[in-house]
Amino acid sequence: LVFSTNNKDTTRIALKSAFGSQKPHKGKVYIGLYNKDYIHTALNKTLEKDKRYCFSMYLSIAEKYARKTEIGVFFAKQIEIGKEITPIAKYKPCLDITLQATDTASWVKLCGNYKAKGGEKFVVIGNFKSVYKxxxxxxxxxxxxxxxxxxNNDFKCCPEEIHAESGDKITLNELLFKSNIVEIENTAYTELDRLADYLKKKQELKIEINGHTDNTGNTQNNIQLSKNRAKAVYSYLINKGIKAERMKYEGYGSALPLFANDSEENKAKNRRVEIVFTK
Incomplete structure (x- = not known):
């Protein structure tokens, strides 16, 4: 099924439906499928032998059908439409992931490297386990x-894992705010989830969440705005199971820019949240 933000589009289903609701990760539509379904699409170009490719997609479990879900990815040279689907369980996916039933609020990124055998023209997405068990x-x-x-070899396909100790500082690169906006964009959820997972592993660490703005507006408003952005991250991490006593947040307004506020691009980079790890 295809879900759309356009309620007037009668060929597609509105986002709020019997399956639950979710905003698109990007654009205006997304696909839905049962654990017994498969979707496939033709690639823009045939994959070249021994060349490496970065595959990525975003997944979210529908809250009305929230169960642990296995999903895999397979690259194929050809697809036979209308054939019995059972044999597809014999294929070994190049990527495999298990989504927990709690992954309903945000999009989860699945990514990985694939070395092409050569001639692959399609990508197939679905549950490659025995679908009838x-x-x-x-x-x-x-x-x-x-x-x-x-x-080249320096190309980074998947987001890097967090490796930080007390005294280290990181910038949440996916967490960039629109001007004068506090709400976290759903594109930042994956990065925030990685931070939450790391804090669960490193129970000895605490964090300081520091918000920053560009130089648009007056000083006092910017300080409050940056503090509210830091608080939004704080609240998100609490909802992910991080205890409040391990975190504190503060706003610094435009006092500590990373770049000169001389272009819209630089201003966007200065509207950021930094994490300082402590004990």
Whole structure:
């Protein structure tokens, strides 16, 4: 099924439906499928032998069908439409992931490197396990699927894992705010979830969440705005299970820019949140 933000589009289903609701990760539409379904699409270009590609997509479990879900990815040279689906369980996916039933509020990024055998023209997404062993239906949303050739060895396909100790500082690169806006964009959820997972592993660490703005507006308003942005991150992490006593937040307004506020691009980079790790 195809879900759309356009309620007047009668060929597609509104985002709020019997399956639950979710905003698109990007654009205006996304795909939904049961754990017994498969989707496939033709690639823009045939994959070249021994060339490496970065595959990525975003997934979210529908809250009305919130069960643990397995999902895999397979690259194929050809697809036979209308054939019996059971044999597809014999294929070994190049990427495999298990989504927990709690992954309903945000989009989860699945990514990985793929070395092409050569001649692959399609990508298939679905549950490559034996589809008839589990009678419980689950339903997931899929959005923002991409296959990008890796041009050199320095190309970073998947987001880097967090490796930080007391005294280290990191900038949440995916957490960039629009001017005068406090709300966290859903594109930042994956990065914030990685931070939450790291804090759960490193129970000895605490964090300071520091908000910053560009130089638009007056000083006092910017200080409050940056503090509210830091608080939004603080609240998100609490909802992910991080205890409040391990965190504190503060706003510094435009006092500590990373870049000169001389362009819209630089201003966007200065509207940021930094994490300082402490004990």
């Amino acid at each position: 589990n009678s419980d239906n689950s339903y997931i949303f899929v959005d923002d699927v991409s296959v990008i050739p890796q041009l």
